[in-house]
Amino acid sequence: MTWNPDAVGIDQAPHGWATLVRFWLRAIPFGIVCFGSLGILLILRQPERWIYGMRRPVTPYLTQFVCRMFFAISGLRLRVTGRPMTDHGAIVSNHASWTDIFALHAAKRVFFVSKAEVRGWFGIGWLARATGTIFINRVRGEAKRQQQYLSERLALGHKLLFFPEGTSTDAMRVLPFKTTLFAAFFEADLHRNLKIQPVTVIYRAPPDKAPTFYGWWGDMSFGWHLVQVLGASPQGAVEVIYHPPVKVADYPDRKALARACERIVRDGMPAERQISG
Template structure:
């Protein structure tokens, strides 16, 4: 009974909030007004509160530009989490565009959709991402290429850093800044979350979205740590594969420290 009421309440908040902000976002998009970048952050922040995601940031978003954030990917909730702490746009796989509701929201948030299996489109897609970076937008890349169970960081795909390489050629100082970001789901109802409860947070690719969404709404009260590591400078002489491994290591370190309750240990 309580779980059902909670799901209904979250649904009501989602509907009212989205309907209230939708015309404003559409107008901002049509006019190219800077509000189109800030409005999604407000929406994400309020939806995090409604769902019960308690987000804590550690470190700071870099002020350097162009800036590419590279993060691990645990769940669809990562969009809400990162979107609540910074004005960002996301790189999403093309299938997301066609997802019911989530695809529509992703388009309103100005996500960049990429088709990783069609190499003939790679150039245009990389160009769009690099243009966003040069325009001063903070772009988020989930470099694992898929979601995980929340207990580990999977290998990063170095080819996904191609947008950084493309942006270097036209960047004002000839470099792009890549900032590692770790997302860790660490608590449930104020208690440390062990491996047993991690499926509430994690959304591996073989788990259907609907049942997982309902599970999250029933539980609520998830504590999430977002850890910003020091950015890595990327220029024309930088090895893309080495950079991918370095960024992956920093993201993994942040996740391990957060899951182990050692964020204050440095």
């Protein structure tokens, strides 16, 4: 049976006072760093656009700084294994939580490709727009136009990061990769030299917590989960594994490429998590 995130029960019990205190002790300084840096980014973005157009060679460094500060302030340990590629191409990763954004951006300057609904999320949508996230409508009639836009961004040398599962999980599995967005990698001007780097993100819960502690799925409240993560003591860890890149030209079509990347990402998970949806 296919794993259905909306069918999994979630116990969102009220947080204790100690968790709430730790949350505020971390949320306030991170908020200052985050929104202070966002102000600087918005100031820099206009001259950057005048000089470089869509290339954005400067502001991604500021976004990466904020993401690294998230780990310094929260206490969540980040480990990076493997080597992020420097070649022209894109990155595909499994998706367990909103914290994936910080983990993947802290390790490598990237531009995320996200579902269009995120644009309207309170706080998150504003930050995503400011940092150059590409929003995709999962509507068949717009697929060709969106593939063309993704191809243009790839041609600029941007490292685009996709979550091909299409949703986040409980951090215990990798769902089947959707293949639609992989079509952008097969544009005639790109596929001969383009590489895709599969990445596995593994969360390890704090001691005495459920292994799904960092997973964010279904109808779980973002606010409740934010308090849980920032209020945890001790914290757990997240590992980002960069696998060797694969060449798009080695695969006949988007479906074969998607299956290969999915297999690599799943094989990077611990043995007990190497299950599909």
